[in-house]
Amino acid sequence: MSEHIQIKKGLNLPIEGEALCNVTKSVVPDFISVKPTDFRALTPKMLVKEGEAVLAGTPLFCDKQNPDVVFASPISGTVDAVIRGDKRKLLEVKVKSDGKGESVKHQYGSISSLTADEVKKALLESGLWPCIKQRPYGIVANPNVDPKSIFISAISSAPLAADFEFTMKDEFAAVQAGIDALGKLTKGGVHFSMEAYVAPRSDYHNLKGVIFHTFQGVHPMGNVGVQINHISPINKGEVVWTVDFFLVAAIGRLFLNGVYDMSRLVAVAGPAAKNPSYVKCLPGTQMSELSEYFCDKCDVRVVSGNVLTGDAVGKEGSLGFYSDLVTILPEGDYYEMFGWAKPFRFKKFSFSRGYFSWILPKSKKYAMDTNTNGDVRAFVVSDVYGKVLPMDIYPVYLFKAILAGDIEKMEELGIYEVIEEDVALCEYICPSKIEIQKIVSDGIDLMLKEMA
Amino acid sequence: MNGLRKFTDKIKPTFEKGGKLGWLGSTFEAFESFLFVPNTVTKRGAHVRDSVDLKRVMIIVVIALLPCFLFGMWNTGFQHFQAIGENAGFWRIVGYGFLKILPLYLVSYIVGLAIEFASAQINGHQVNEGYLVSGMLIPLIVPVTVPLWQLTLAVAFAVIIGKEVFGGTGMNIWNPALLARAFLFFSYPKSMTGDVWVAVGKNAQAIDGFTGATPLANTAAGVDGLGYSFADMFFGIMPGAVGETSTLCILIGAAILIFTGIGSWKIMFSTVLGGLFVAFLGNLFAPAAESALAIPAYYQLVMGGFAFGAVFMATDPVTSAQTECGKWVYGFLIGAMAVTIRLFNPGYPEGMMLAILLMNAAAPLIDHIVVNKNIKRRLNRAKTI
Incomplete structure (x- = not known):
């Protein structure tokens, strides 16, 4: 069974600084940060103390509600610091590398001989379980639930996203192993989506054990939430699991090589990136190791993830667990005289035709910065959001239900089907400059609290 | 440019909290953000944002209104000199119109903006740009002879009762500009009906045979009794509210709104459909050729405020239906109701205003039905699996 789906609503953000397809650095880290804040x-609950020696794959902390779910160190070394914030909230565990690269060794037989419980146990004990997220809510999957199905998106449609055709070209065996393992965990099958024009020339259309889908169109077609909404939408009470494409390879490597190997190719891109290209590194890599890529002429914002949904981690921050992209943006803290009144504003992109930048060729890329380009207002132009949300959902009604804290309405209007990244474009185009992702995020927090 | 920025930065602390003029904070902010796009940056979420903001949206609507505004200026002068039977040159005509319209605009903007600023100041909000458009619209939909004190009251009513009590732009139920017109219509009917559409002037005497009646007032006699040809009405050379006579200029505005995506073509189109539908039914059942029902359906589109309402009033994103399906229903009903009122209730020749206000009130209901369908679909989906 396969399906071809067109996504017409949306926008490919024309932002400058795409990463060139070559690997310019392989980071050998001194320090690695593992951040509980990466997981919603x-x-x-800490499992190690400062000064304790760890290997790659040694659990550092676990989920208090579900102690089987552990979060492991990606390198060997010693626990250097446990950083806490207000109310002793655990923010970060820093591991100092010993340079030996030793891993916890696991032994598994061939995947076909493993049972579902054995696969589950392997993923839990190795620290790879957090690679699996669940919808609704986008939280780490609960291992005690049987998911309706598992979705993997091999489409990178987000602005400046790492190109899977490049980053995943040597990972076929690992991905196949990962899919074989994931396939054991659900009766509903593993759905795998590729972009229509990439699929025929890619090895990945030969994957076994997947339900194959192709998509064609514009961002957010790569968002797994949009794909689920088109293929098999989530209803109340249902749970679907999602795994990032490059993390499927990490799962595969566990079963093939018996180690916790989270290394990945990360795109370093953005208008303020020097020599935008790819870097081989681990999650938790310090941004300071990438400082040679930061533009030194301007004040930069370092984002782990894409410009629409990533975290502004700062120059001293670190790469997120689910991230294969570092976006470097110029800060936009300047005044622009009569900006909104200028007839032409060729350096600023607009989704609307309110400026004349629509005259310029579609291929033109813009050096976008972090200026909001206007003040915050109430919802006025209420029908624009639907133009970039390719789902059967009425966005403004959902947002207003969330603002009102009306849980019943939120359920009815589709809170189970969206997470922040799905409405990121709504936030980008919003003429009232409303923080829509924050609204959805608060809505999910409310649901988690009330439904617990 | 830098000098102005330096000056602004220098006086800024005076207006900030704790500063000497801190109580004028919103006012200062409004002027500052009028001159400069602010330096605020995103904090989280989408780190980059589109270059469109509400100021830009509003200014485009104002630009779309300019053809109607300019033509209205000329037509006001032209109708005046026609009425007194004098031949005047182009610039004299425009000059007269300018002097007649200027006071309307002064009242509209000064009164409206003063209330907006004051209420922003009291609530500690930022001044909203919504009134840029409302203030531009109001003088275009009133008779040029309206007494200024009445206009003052109407503007105040529209801004305070129509908008601020609901929480400002984005929260209002009725289109503020139309509310101002409705206020005038019901409170001061003498200023809104009869010989009010042409500025004759105090010192001038209208020529014999001058009526100053709009075509809409003459519909009872059928198409031949209108007094104006279709072409006259299409180009707008007839008496009427300042900016709504020229269908041609309105179409230019419509093109701007549709092209920039700011006005919904669905609403405009379905309004026209609704109007034509009822007018056509009227044609079918017209008792005689000298009946209002017998006026060809397409005439309804160029008479009175139909076109202006369909393009600039019905499409207000705040007060119109907001779901894509709902827009079709909303627009169709506006058009249908406007023509129904015209044909069957001669007491209210201008049905457009009432139709839009009524549908403004009904728009949330239409949207509610559409959204509930979506909810049902979602529930059914769960059942079928």
């Missing part, structure tokens, strides 16, 4: 709604 996680209450962590």
